[in-house]
Amino acid sequence: MPGVQTHTELHFWLRAEVKPLEKRTPLMPEHAKELLQRGHRVTVERSTERCVSDEEYEKAGCNLVDAGTWASAPADTIILGLKELPETNDPLTHRHVFFGHCYKDQSGWKDLLRRFSKGKGTLLDLEFLVDDIGRRVAAFGRSAGFIGMAVGLKQWCHYQLTGEVLKELHYYLSSEALILDVKKDLENVFVKKGIRPSTLVMGALGRCGRGAVTFTEKVGLENVLKWDLEETKRGGPFKEILDVDIFVNCIYLSTSIPPFLTKELLQQSRKLNVMVDVSCDTFNPRNPVPVYQETTSFNRPTVRVIEEPAFDVIAIDHLPSLVPLESSKEFSEALCPHLIECCNSPVWTRAENLFYEKCKAAST
Numbered sequence: 001m002p003g004v005q006t007h008t009e010l011h012f013w014l015r016a017e018v019k020p021l022e023k024r025t026p027l028m029p030e031h032a033k034e035l036l037q038r039g040h041r042v043t044v045e046r047s048t049e050r051c052v053s054d055e056e057y058e059k060a061g062c063n064l065v066d067a068g069t070w071a072s073a074p075a076d077t078i079i080l081g082l083k084e085l086p087e088t089n090d091p092l093t094h095r096h097v098f099f100g101h102c103y104k105d106q107s108g109w110k111d112l113l114r115r116f117s118k119g120k121g122t123l124l125d126l127e128f129l130v131d132d133i134g135r136r137v138a139a140f141g142r143s144a145g146f147i148g149m150a151v152g153l154k155q156w157c158h159y160q161l162t163g164e165v166l167k168e169l170h171y172y173l174s175s176e177a178l179i180l181d182v183k184k185d186l187e188n189v190f191v192k193k194g195i196r197p198s199t200l201v202m203g204a205l206g207r208c209g210r211g212a213v214t215f216t217e218k219v220g221l222e223n224v225l226k227w228d229l230e231e232t233k234r235g236g237p238f239k240e241i242l243d244v245d246i247f248v249n250c251i252y253l254s255t256s257i258p259p260f261l262t263k264e265l266l267q268q269s270r271k272l273n274v275m276v277d278v279s280c281d282t283f284n285p286r287n288p289v290p291v292y293q294e295t296t297s298f299n300r301p302t303v304r305v306i307e308e309p310a311f312d313v314i315a316i317d318h319l320p321s322l323v324p325l326e327s328s329k330e331f332s333e334a335l336c337p338h339l340i341e342c343c344n345s346p347v348w349t350r351a352e353n354l355f356y357e358k359c360k361a362a363s364t
Contacts, residue, residue, distance in 0.1 A: 009040060011074065012041065012043070012077075013045070014080050014081070015068075016047040016050070016067035016068065017047070017082060018083075018084070018086050019083040019318065020297070021298045022083050022318055023050060024050075024051060024140075024318070024320060024324045025050050025052055025082070025328045026080055026081065026082050026097075026098075026331060027332050027335070028052060029056040029060040031333065031335075031336040032061075032062050033060040035340065038340050040340075042060075042062045043064075043065055044057040044062045044063070045065055045070065046066060051324035051325045052325070052328070070094070078097060079094045079096045079098075082098055083099060084099075084100075084101070085098070090115065093121045094121050095121065095122045095124060095343070098123075099125065099126050100127075101127075103354070104254075105285055106281075109358075113359050113362040114362055117362070124343075124348060124351045125354070129351050137335070139207055139331070140320040141206065141211065141250075143211060144250075144320050145201075145215075145248070145250050145278055146215045147178070147320060147323060148211075148250070148276045148314070149201070149212040149246075149276065150182050150215055151276060151301060151316070152199075152276035153221075157188065159274070159310060160189045160193055161188065165301075169301050171322060171323070172322060173325070174323065175326055178322070179215070179218045182219050183219050186221075197223075198223040198243075198246070199224050199245065199247070199248060200224075200241055200244045201224065201250060202247070202249045203227075203252070205229075206228075206250060208250035209248075209251075225240075225244060235258040236257070236261070237260060237262050239265065241261055241265075241272060242266075242272045243270075245272065246272075246276070247261070247272060248275075248278060249277045250279060251279055253284065253288065258288075259287075259289065259290055261275070262290070266291060270311075276315075277313065278319060280295060282317075291311075292313040294315070295315045296313070296315050296316050298316065302314050303315075
C-alpha cells in the first residue's frame with residue numbers, strides 16, 4: 001500500500017544498458033514509484049536507448065544520474081540491470097541484479113564470477129530468482145518465444161520472395177503491430193507462391209514455447225507441431241525436424257542431453273529452411289542445436305549456415321527487445337513485488353547461495 005514503510009531501506013540503482021540495441025528495462029517508472037512509496041530509494045541512470053524516457057522516471061520521483069556512474073555508487077547500493085556489464089577486469093563490489101549468463105559454463109563465465117569474488121560483490125542472477133517449486137518469478141520467456149516465432153516467419157517469407165537473409169529488424173511499438181506485419185508477409189508469399197509454412201516448436205509446454213505457439217495462432221497458421229518432453233524422451237537427433245519449414249527451439253537447458261539437430265543430419269534431404277534458437281545457448285558446450293557458431297542481432301538477424309539448399313539460423317539473445325515496452329512492462333510487474341522484499345525472502349536467499357556455489361566452482 002502507498003506510504004507503507006519497509007523494515008529496511010534499500011537503494012536501487014537502475015543502470016543504463018551497454019548492450020547494443022537493448023531498449024528494455026527491468027524496472028518501469030510505475031514500479032519504481034511503488035518502491036519509493038515502500039520506503040526504498042531509486043536512482044536511475046539516464047539513457048537515450050531505453051524504451052521509457054528519463055522524464056517518466058523523474059516524474060515518478062527517482063533521482064537521475066549520468067550513465068555508467070553505478071561503479072561509484074555507495075557500497076550498499078543494489079545495481080539493477082538486464083544484460084551484460086562492460087567487459088573489463090575491474091572488481092565488482094556491489095550487489096548486482098541482472099542476467100549474468102555465467103552459471104551454465106558459458107564462454108567467459110569464470111572471468112565474470114572472479115570479478116565478483118575479487119571485489120567481494122554479489123550477483124543475484126535474474127534467471128535464477130525462483131519460487132519454492134523452482135519456477136522463475138520474473139521472465140521474458142513468453143515474449144521471447146512469441147517474437148522468436150515472428151522473426152522466423154519473417155525470415156522464411158523473405159527467403160521465399162528474395163532468396164536472401166533479412167538485413168535488419170526494426171522495433172515495434174506493440175505486439176499487434178508485429179502480428180499485422182507478419183500477416184502481411186505471409187499473405188504476400190501465399191499470393192505469389194501459394195504456400196504457407198509448417199513449424200515445429202520444441203519445448204512447446206513452457207513459457208517460451210507457449211509464446212511461440214500463440215504467435216502462430218495469431219497469424220492464422222495451423223500446421224504447427226508442438227513437441228515437449230513426451231516427444232523427445234527417446235533422445236535425439238530427430239529427423240522429423242527436417243520435415244518442417246521452420247524449427248523454433250524454446251527449451252530451457254539445465255542438463256546435458258543428446259542434440260536435437262546436428263550438422264550431419266542437415267546434410268540429408270530436408271524441407272527445413274529456418275531455425276530460430278530462442279534459447280540461444282550458442283556458446284554452451286551442452287547446446288542441443290550445435291549447428292551454428294555465432295549469435296545474431298537486430299542489425300544482422302540471420303546467418304546462412306548452408307547455402308544450398310539454404311539453411312538459415314536466427315540466434316538473437318534479447319528477442320523481447322523487438323517489442324521493448326510491452327515486454328518490459330510484463331517483466332517489471334512480475335519482478336517488483338520481489339524487489340520490495342529484496343534480500344529478505346527465500347527467493348533471494350536461494351539466488352545468493354547459488355552465486356557462492358558457482359564462485360567456488362569458478363575458483364577451481
